[in-house]
Amino acid sequence: MCKIGLPQQALRKPLTWVCLNMYVPVLQSAATRREVAKGKCIHAHIIKMGYEPNIFVDNNLANMYSKCGFLKDARQVFDRMSKRSVVSWNGIIAGYIRYSQYDEAMELFYQMLQRGLQPSEFTFGSLLKGVAAAALKEGGKHLHALVVTFGFEFDLFVQGALIDMYAKCKSVEYARQVFDKMPERDIVSWNAMVAGNVQNESITEALRLFCEMKQAFTLPNQFTFAIILKACADSLFLELGKVVHANVITSQLDLDVPLWNALIDMYVNCGKIDDAFRVFNRMPERDLVSWNAILAGYVQNGYDKKALDLFRQMQMAELKFDEFTIATVFRICDNLVCIEQGMQVHALVIKTGFQANLYVGTTLIDMLVTCRRMDYAIKVFSEIPKRDLILWGVLIAAYAHQGDGDKALELFYQMQQLGLKPDEFIFCSVLKACANLAILEQGKQIHVHILHSGFESNAIVGISLIDMYAKVGNIxxxxxxxxxxxxxxxxxxxxxxxxxxxxxxxxxALELFREMQDAGIKPDHVTFVGILNACSHLGLVDEGCYYFDHMNQAHGIIPRVEHYACMVDLLSRAGLLEEAECFVKLMPFKPSPAVWRTLLAACRIHGNMELGERVSESLFAMDIKDSATYVLLSNLYAAEGRWNDAAKVRKMMSDREVSKEAGVSWIEIKSKVHVFCVGH
Known part of the structure; x- marks a missing residue:
């Protein structure tokens, strides 16, 4: 009856019919199903009936408690046993290993040796598994020595455990030595060796082993193919992945769900989302991993709307989601800047109990930041009980990038009060906040924090420091x-x-550019924006034209819109307005409003009314609501004394309900930033 999953029916039999060993199948069923209440009921019956101690029953009792996670109860059963076999010791050791209590397991192992018991291959298998999980290489070497001492060096099961242990301790070379000494190798040994190389990113060696395995006439199983497909996915080996897929089909294996999922993952990673979806559609049975893989695949390859449709299918199928599903959907809403859908998913998060999940919370805040709902983002942030550095970093960076530097700094100091140590990304964000607010003293304080934290040699932090000091004027x-x-x-x-x-x-700046070239550093498009700006500010028209041509001819950098904008500024500052207009018209792409505005501002400085009016028409055609165009044109008329025309422009601005951006100013008093706005 227990074998068909009905332990409670077994218990309904009169106890007089049940000899002591009849309890064993019921205990085994309770252990398998993790039904500790039923197991305790059996234990109570045994005590009540007053049976003589039985090692077979006691072993199963300890095993039941162990598998259900009740290690204290399992240990009590074990300690009260009048007789213990190797099986008894193996069971309790395996229990401690199962729940990552490696030290307790080793202590029991040494007690076992002190009592003169000979360990079995299963003893070493459990202990090596524990070492592998904790990545304790030295402990693994010690166990390896004991394996040799007790004569299990050539045991197939132990050798497989040794290979797995060394691989997980990132010592593939030791794993290979064990593998090479094996007199015979089964599929488990080959799989362990191949998987170890994949885990340690030795993809070429893993593929070579796969070929060796086939040459040794060892047929791959589902796990082998799944490992190799992962190697192909990680290395973006699409063609090889297709060959492995063909081998899977011709192998006539019954494909299990993990193997189907590995195929989907391989095609997704290689950018073949249509092939991944075809595999997904052919699956006779799918688990949540399958749905998550194809959902993430759509997002990864830029098909956010298709991903959203797939999520709706998942909802209609009433599938149970996990944190990965929810986080992926928040990324979709983030990419689509779709706040309404995001809020619906948030309601689902609350309903399913994921609101306190750190991973879900981080992606939700990311989405809210993108949709510029900082008020809601800070509310979600405050509701997450355990916040890690990444979560703090996301919010601090959001405030810094959106121009709320004072709030970014406030959060930074809150984080420090909680004892959290900033990483390089948080330091970059707060330095950006200081740069945007032009607050030198705060920036210097952050610099001191950086020195104390050991990030002074970090390249990203160094660049942010340069940027901060430069923007506050401290060259x-x-x-x-x-x-x-x-x-x-x-x-x-x-x-x-x-x-x-x-x-x-x-x-x-030009001298530094020459020094940079002498140091062998290759410039990029950003470098030439700086150089062209330097020429513009210095009025070096010929040098600017030289560098504009030089960037493409000598460095293969095709000029972008920002380089053309620099050239327009260079010519305009030099009073070469007609040349600047001609330059704009010859641009290989549509000029941006910033390019035209540069020319319009120059028209005011040099008093070129005719060109200024032409340029303003082009700007109005691009964006009739841009306040900067109205202001520049009005100033142009005012500079020429055409006050009526200037007033008309202002009235036109009012009639079209165009308003200037509010002016913002701030002052730093006693390390606190006070912000003032005008123009609302």
Whole structure:
């Protein structure tokens, strides 16, 4: 009766019919189903009946408690046993290993040896499994020595456990030594060796072993194919993945769900989402992993709307979601900037009890930040009980990037009060906040934190420091930060060149560019934006034209819209307005409003009314609601004394309900930033 899953019916038999060993199948059923209440009921019956101690029953009692997670009860049963066999010791050791209590397991193992018992292959199998899970390489070596001492060096089961242990301890070379010494190898041994290489990113070796295995006439099973497909997915080996897929079909194996999922994952990683979906459609049976894989595949390959449709299918099928499903859907809403759908999913999160889940909370806040719902993001943040550094970082970065530097700094100090240590990404965000607010003293305090935290040599942090000091006008400290950091990356040079240019040190920027070339650093498109700006501010028209041509001819960098904008600014500042207009018209792509505005501003400076009116018409055609165009045109008329025309532009602006952006100012008093707005 227990074998068909009805332990309670077995218990209904009169106890007089049941000898002691008849309890064993019921205990085994309770252990399999993790039904500790039923197991305790059996235990109570045994005690009540007053049976003599029975090692077979006691072993099963301890095993039942162990598998149900009641290790304390399992240990009590074990300690009270009058006789213990190797099976008894193996069972309790395996229980401790199962729940990651490796030290207790080893202590029992040594007690077992002290009592003169000979360990079996299953003893070492359990202990090696524990070592592998904890990645304790030295402990594994010690066990390996004991394996040899007790004569299990060539036991197939133990050798497989040794291979797995060394692989998980990132010592594939030791695993290979064990593998090479094996007198015979079964499919488990081959799989362990192949999987170990895949786990340690030795993909080529894993594929070579797969070929060796076939040459040794060992037929791969579902697990083998799943491992190789993972290797193909990780390395983006699409063609090889297709060959493995063909081998799966010709092998005539009954494909299990994990193997189907591995096929989907391989096609998704290789960017073949249609092939992945075809595999998905052919699956006779799917689990949540299958749905999650295809859902994430759509998102990964840019098919967010299809992913949303698939999620709706999942809802209609009344599938039970996990945190991965919910987080993926929040990423979809983030990509589509779809706040309404995101809020619906949030309602589902609350309904299903995932609101306190850190992974789900982080993706939800990411989505709310993208949709500019910071009020709701901070509410969700406050409702998550355990917040990690990533979650704090997401919110701090959001405030910094959206111009709320004071709130970013406030959160940063809250985080520190809780004893959390910032990482390099959080430091970059708060430095950006200081740069945007132009608050030097706060920036210096953050710099001190960076030095104490050991991030002074971090390239990303160094670039942010240069940017912060440059934007607050402290070029001297920006130069010091630049000279003290590793300068192997073009980004640090770009930050320094840009900072020098912005603060009128154009010649120093050009000198730094030459130094950069002498150091063998290859410039990129950002470098030339800084160089062209430097030429513009210095009025070096010929040099600017040279660098504009040089970037493509010498470095293969095709000019972008920002480079053309720099050239228009260069020509406009030099009073070459007609040439600047011609340059705009010859651009290989549609000029941006910023390019036209640059020219319009120059028309006011140089008093070119006719060109200014033409440019303003182009700007109005692009965006009739852009307040900057109205202001520049009005100022142009005012500069020429055409006050009536200036008033007409202002009236036109009012009639079209166009308003200027509010002016913002701030002041730092006693390390606190006070923000003031005008113009609402």
């Amino acid at each position: 001297k400290d920006a130069c010091i930060a630049f000279r003290e950091m590793p300068r192997e990356d073009v980004t640090s040079w770009n930050a320094m060149i840009s900072g020098l240019t912005q603060h009128g040190h154009g010649r120093q």
